[in-house]
Each structure stands twice: as structure tokens, then as C-alpha cells.
Amino acid sequence: MSTAGGSNPEYVIARVRARRSALFGDEEYRKLVRMGPAEIARFMEESEYETEINALGSRFSGVDLIEYALNANMAKQFNDILDWAGGRLYDLIARYLRKFDAWNVKTVLRGIYAGSSREEVKSDLIRAGEFDDRLIERLLDATEIEEVVEILSGTMFGDGLEAAFEDYEEAGVLVPLENAVDRAFYEQLLENLVVGEEAEQYREFLEAEIDFRNARNALRIARSGADLDPADYFIEGGTLFRASEITALATSTSELVSKISDSQYGDRLSGAISDLEAADSLISFERALDSALLEYADTLGYVFPLSVTPVISYILAKEREVDNIRAIARGREAGLGPDEIEEELVIQ
């Protein structure tokens, strides 16, 4: 992992592990689900989120404040990691963080498609990726989807988006564009990984992530009963599914479930799968996928302490935390009870 005899990974991973252990745990969540939005904001002010809450506190309030603070803090934390890292570690982390570029592009596309205002879209962006502020401003200024495709022509999403734009014009739905963004992201993620045991494990983790994403998409389509071809959503690179079989699998949930439980992830997900069969609940299955992925990343982090995996596992855990706090805040605002909210959380 080290480049030129440096000891950068040790430094980065020690810091990341310290941050990881500072994330909210069971106990904090148990307190949080019983609080109102204002109390949550105050609670956050006394934690890692202090700077953001104070900076944004004068402009926003309630759930909005919490949400902006969460996004800002997440972006800051991930930029911090990039600041510390160097050499190959930097490269691998930067590649993974392009996930947020993909997220931002998709958010902008959806915003234009749905006719949302510039401010609304802006508040949902997470500036943790590689795009600089200027590019993001230009994306926000775009009013046509064609403009977005043009602006992105120099980036890694360029080629895929251009090809998908024709499909979009024909069909009038966003699916091909969003899919092109996802594909571009996962392709560059698996590209040029150095051969070795460590890289092999990392690749396995990425493949699991892709498999889970495919499984989730297929299940959602199967459940919604919408007339969509799951093969359009399919992301290459996983090991569990092939594009040709996913269409057939998505038509019957039971076959899909048995395929997942027979796979190498079967043991890890067995509890969730029986839930899915019994309770008919997609939500708990998706939560289980999330926590299985997190657990997988953690395990890898212990097997290869000086690789990129502990950092990835922190990134995932931080994302989960942000999702959890947002779910709590939104849930409390909507008047859900503590138990109902607790079911929504991914706690490890």
C-alpha cells in the first residue's frame, strides 16, 4: 500500500478509525429517536457536527438545519480524508468518493426533469466528490438536460451520458441517463486495480456492492409491478447476476430470493431473507443489505488493516449515520413513534 516507502496509510487509517469510533452508537440513537427536531439539532451541536450547526444555525431551523448540517459535515469529513491521503491510497479513495459526483449528477438531472428550483437542487448536493464548485455551479445553472450532458462531456460520465441521451429523447424517461451515470461510476471503480491479495479482496467487496445494488433494483421493480425492464437498470461487474437472467428473475420474487440465498451472501443475509419471505417487507430487506455490506467492509478492514478498506468502511458507516439521523429527524417531524423510527435505522 505504501508508496515510495512512505507511511501515509498508517496515518490515514489511524485517523479514520478514530473518527469511526466517534460515530453515533446504539445509545445515542436510542436518545435521538425520542427527541424533537430542535432537540436533535442541539444534541448534534454537542457532537462532531458542532461547526456546521453553528454555521448554518442562523439561516435555517428545524429539520432543514439538520439536513444541511448533515450534508455539509459529510462532505467535509470526506474531503478531510482526501487531504490526509497520498499516493495509491488517495487514488482509491478518490475513486470511491466519485460516488458523490454520480449522486450530484443524478440529483441535477432529476431536478431539471421534475422542474425543481435551483435552490432545492443545490441543497441536496453533497460536495464530497471530485467536481469543483465551478463545475457544480454550471450544472446548477443548466436548465435543459442536454446542457448538463454537454457540460459533463469532459468528465468520466461524458461518453455514457451522450450515448444515453438519444435513448432519453426517444423514451422521455430518466432511466437510461441515471443508469449511464451509475455504470460509469462502477466501471472506473473496478478499472486498473493492481493485482494482489489485497486488491482481490477489495474487488470482491466492490462486486458485492454491485450485486446488492442489482438485487435491490430487481426486487424494487418486481415489487412495484411497474412495466420496466430490469435489464435497463442492470450494472455490469457483479458476480451474482447476468443481464440476461435478471429480467426473468425480477418477474418472480421467490426465484430471486432463492437465488440470493443460494449465493455466497446467503449466510450473511439469511435472517433478512426469512424476514422478506415472511413479512413481505422490502424495507427491512434493504436495511439488511446495507448492514451486510457495512459488516463486509468492516471484516475486510480487519483482514487488511493497512489497505483502503477501513476507509471505505468508514465512508459507508458515515453515510449510514447521516441517513439515520435524517430518518429520525424526518420521522419525528411526521409524528412517528420511537419504535417505528427505530425500525428504519441501520444500526450496527
Place this chain on the structure above:
Amino acid sequence: MIEAIEPLMTALQNETASSPAITEGAAAALSVGIAAFAAGYAERGIGSAAMGAIAEDESLFVNGLILTVLPETLVILALVVVFAA
């Protein structure tokens, strides 16, 4: 062939027997030097990890310091050789 080398070999043997290529003192110095080098190498990783941890939480300073200098024991053990030599 072997007959031709034989006188040379005995000559070499005689020479090493009379004065070793590395004297006792030099061997002891070498062992300390290599041990110090190894300690430095070990401390490199621990030191940077300790700095990372301290940057996040200053109360770890003492722990970090202790862990960082632990490999120095290698050098101290190697010093024993100097007195034995």
C-alpha cells in the same frame, strides 16, 4: 582444476584463522547498527499511526508516545551483545 585452487584455499583458510575479516568489536557494532535500523523501520509506521490518532484525540499523546518508542527495546537488547563480546 581442483588441484589448481587447493593452495589458494588453504592460503585463504590460514589467513582467516589468523585474523577474522570482521573483528569482535566490529561485529558487535554491526549488530547494534542493524538493530537500530530495524527499530527505526518499526517506529515509522507506529509513529505515523500515533500522530494520526493524536490529531483526532489529544489525550492519546502518552499512549502514542509509549507505543512509538517500544521498538527501541530492540536496540537495548542489541546493546547487551556489546558487553558480551
